[in-house]
Amino acid sequence: MRELALNILDIAENSLRAGASLVQIRLCADFLKDEMTIAVEDNGCGMSKEMAASVTDPFTTTRTTRKVGMGVPLFKYSAESAGGTFRIRSEEGKGTCVTATYRIGHVDRMPLGDFGGVVLQLVTMNPQTDFLVTVQSGGQTGVLDTREIREILGEDIPLGAPEVRAFLKEYISENLVSIYGGRL
Amino acid sequence: MKSLEELRALREKMKSQTDNRSVAGADETVIKVGMATCGIAAGARPVLDAMLDEAEKRQLHNVSISQTGCIGLCRLEPIVEVFKDGQKYTYILMTPEKARKVIVDHVVNGNVCTDYLIGENS
Ligand SMILES: Nc1ncnc2c1ncn2[C@@H]1O[C@H](COP(=O)(O)OP(=O)(O)O)[C@@H](O)[C@H]1O
Ligand code: FES
Ligand SMILES: [Mg+2]
Numbered sequence: 001m002r003e004l005a006l007n008i009l010d011i012a013e014n015s016l017r018a019g020a021s022l023v024q025i026r027l028c029a030d031f032l033k034d035e036m037t038i039a040v041e042d043n044g045c046g047m048s049k050e051m052a053a054s055v056t057d058p059f060t061t062t063r064t065t066r067k068v069g070m071g072v073p074l075f076k077y078s079a080e081s082a083g084g085t086f087r088i089r090s091e092e093g094k095g096t097c098v099t100a101t102y103r104i105g106h107v108d109r110m111p112l113g114d115f116g117g118v119v120l121q122l123v124t125m126n127p128q129t130d131f132l133v134t135v136q137s138g139g140q141t142g143v144l145d146t147r148e149i150r151e152i153l154g155e156d157i158p159l160g161a162p163e164v165r166a167f168l169k170e171y172i173s174e175n176l177v178s179i180y181g182g183r184l
Numbered sequence: 185m186k187s188l189e190e191l192r193a194l195r196e197k198m199k200s201q202t203d204n205r206s207v208a209g210a211d212e213t214v215i216k217v218g219m220a221t222c223g224i225a226a227g228a229r230p231v232l233d234a235m236l237d238e239a240e241k242r243q244l245h246n247v248s249i250s251q252t253g254c255i256g257l258c259r260l261e262p263i264v265e266v267f268k269d270g271q272k273y274t275y276i277l278m279t280p281e282k283a284r285k286v287i288v289d290h291v292v293n294g295n296v297c298t299d300y301l302i303g304e305n306s
Pocket of ligand 3: 010011013014069071072221
């Protein structure tokens with residue numbers, strides 16, 4: 001992956017596959033502390049402790065017969081190679097929370113990339129799932145909650161309708177991306 | 185700044201418009217873009233965006249574009265599957281430019297882009 005936003009998309013796709021009805025994505029950037037946090041939390045099927053461990057380090061833990069996925073290891077690598085940390089918390093039947101931190105100024109930190117575009121794709125292409133996206137930086141917070149949006153739109157207008165999509169594109173840019181000023 | 189108030193107004197406007205969108209019927213074209221790790225890493229997102237953009241520009245109402253998981257052909261990603269006229273067409277190693285061409289040539293004009301099909305060049 002060349003952009004952290006693509007890792008976020010990939011990790012959120014795991015949540016969708018886990019049958020989550022709500023996926024929460026949080027992005028916090030503290031420029032004074034030089035620290036950025038990305039978290040993806042879902043209420044999907046979750047994993048056992050062993051499973052979570054083997055998914056995170058597929059080559060050091062006992063191999064099972066399942067094919068090795070690269071999504072979680074790539075996300076972990078993106079954080080640990082940029083002076084950050086990685087954590088996965090999961091409980092069977094409850095859900096999963098994946099958190100990565102980064103040193104913003106680290107030479108090997110990948111750029112965030114098109115975070116707004118990824119959020120737009122997630123919320124417009126997944127009518128079965130709700131998303132709560134929060135961006136925090138410099139004492140400001142921006143929120144996109146698809147439950148709120150759906151309530152306004154009613155049942156007959158999907159979030160992917162061209163007019164709604166155009167609205168959401170601007171909404172995301174003005175209410176989420178503007179919080180960190182696009183400088184990540 | 186865009187607010188949810190504006191969304192309310194938009195909804196009223198959309199509701200009052202007589203719905204002239206054709207209902208998806210048997211002639212619907214279904215397009216699926218592979219969005220698993222390999223697909224994303226190989227550039228599936230710009231491919232998906234290009235297809236959505238081209239379909240919207242041309243007001244194609246009988247086309248449904250969605251994403252799908254692993255298609256199992258990592259080195260051929262980004263992959264786009266087109267289901268049209270009861271057939272499945274698998275386009276491989278896609279780019280935004282190729283994706284727009286598939287919409288125009290294949291979906292709109294019915295000329296399959298054979299150069300991009302799996303098996304032709306792989
Ligand atoms: N949020 C999640 N909820 C439940 N299971 C998950 C979640 N994230 C990852 N997993 C499990 O870990 C596996 C590996 O994930 P990943 O590294 O992204 O590779 P892949 O998605 O290609 O399998 C998934 O197949 C799934 O079984
Ligand atoms: S694992 Fe590569 S396309 Fe699915
Ligand atoms: Mg995955």
